[in-house]
Each structure stands twice: as structure tokens, then as C-alpha cells.
Amino acid sequence: MTHAAQLVQALRKGWHTTGDLEALRISQCPWKRLSEAGHKFLKPGEKIARKTGPDGLLRLRVVRG
Numbered sequence: 001m002t003h004a005a006q007l008v009q010a011l012r013k014g015w016h017t018t019g020d021l022e023a024l025r026i027s028q029c030p031w032k033r034l035s036e037a038g039h040k041f042l043k044p045g046e047k048i049a050r051k052t053g054p055d056g057l058l059r060l061r062v063v064r065g
Contacts, residue, residue, distance in 0.1 A: 003027045004037035008062060011048065015059040034060070 006026045021030035038048055049063045
């Protein structure tokens with residue numbers, strides 16, 4: 001399983017900050033790996049959503065729609 005596939009799988013479970021993704025120890029630069037190859041591992045109808053939380057941190061998650 002590739003790093004991008006592992007990151008997409010983690011994002012399906014809930015919202016994660018970029019720090020959370022780094023803490024998974026899958027990739028040194030997870031946001032770059034997702035932007036380059038993450039779309040290959042999404043199911044039809046899924047996309048990677050981004051939002052800024054009340055604390056100002058960027059959060060990512062796989063959503064349907």
C-alpha cells in the first residue's frame with residue numbers, strides 16, 4: 001500500500017490536522033503527497049475537504065459529494 005493510500009484511508013476516519021498526519025509517521029510531507037497522488041485512491045464521489053478550525057489550524061477529511 002502506498003503512502004498516499006494510507007493517508008487517504010486515515011482521512012476517511014475523521015478530521016485531521018497536518019500535524020496529526022505527520023504524527024502518523026506515514027510521510028514526511030503528507031499534504032504534498034495528498035496533493036500529488038491522493039486523488040488516485042479516492043472512491044467515485046469522494047473528495048478531500050479542507051476547513052479551518054476555530055483555532056486556525058487546517059483540517060482535512062475525505063467526504064462524499
